[in-house]
Amino acid sequence: MITLRKANERGGADYGWLKSKHTFSFANYYDPKHMGFSALRVINDDVVAPGAGFDTHGHRDMEIISYVLSGTIEHKDSAGNIKTLPAGEFQLMSAGKGIFHSEYNASNEEALRFLQIWIEPNSFGDKPGYQQKDFGKDVGLTTIVTPNGENGTLAIKQDAKLHQLILEPKQQYLFESNNAPVYVHQVSGSSLVNAIQIESGDGAKVLDETELVFENVSNTPATLIIFELPQV
DSSP states (O other): OEEEEOGGGSEEEEOSSEEEEESSOBTTBOOTTOSOBTTEEEEEEEEEOTTOEEEEEEEOSOEEEEEEEESEEEEEETTSOEEEEETTEEEEEEOTTOEEEEEEESOSSSOEEEEEEEEOOSSOSOOOEEEEEEOOOOSEEEEEEESSOGGGOEEOSSSOEEEEEEEOTTOEEEEEOTTOOEEEEEEESEEEETTEEEETTOEEEEOSOSEEEEEEOSSSOEEEEEEEOOOO
């Protein structure tokens, strides 16, 4: 079963310096039908104005993934990490027993766009952690996040995986989901997922499917994020 969530159905916010689209309920956007999916709690598509950003604020017991689509993030946290995160890179911050951080657009001229993703952990009160890596833009499936951090992936405190799928026009890819709950987010382009079309910004909840066939039906490369999640 595949349930489509269209981009224009998402909630959102416009603070001037920040324009955000919320796949699931977040901040002032509340929809009891869209509170998350399995352990996946937040997918925000954020556009931050030049020189602006999120002042220091705290998190606790949440796995927070940032994926920069354009621009560069300036990150600083209470664990002593001072980092820049350029386009194409992934960051995983494990909030654990508590961490404070700030995120700013490193440019005074160009907007920053990134996906902010929250996944609920399966252990609590742990020491905070920080990971960052550029996984490149290879065509095909690239695994980004796993529970144990195998093969150079980022290690998450949850029985979950995150994959990046890049397809050339007309290219297909068979993904074996093994009946696990899967969430698909179309980052760019247009694709078919088991013959259901999804466009940029669309998402799809997948339950009780053993295989997913992806096909790029746009004229440019298509990028998707695929989440393998614990049973609902």
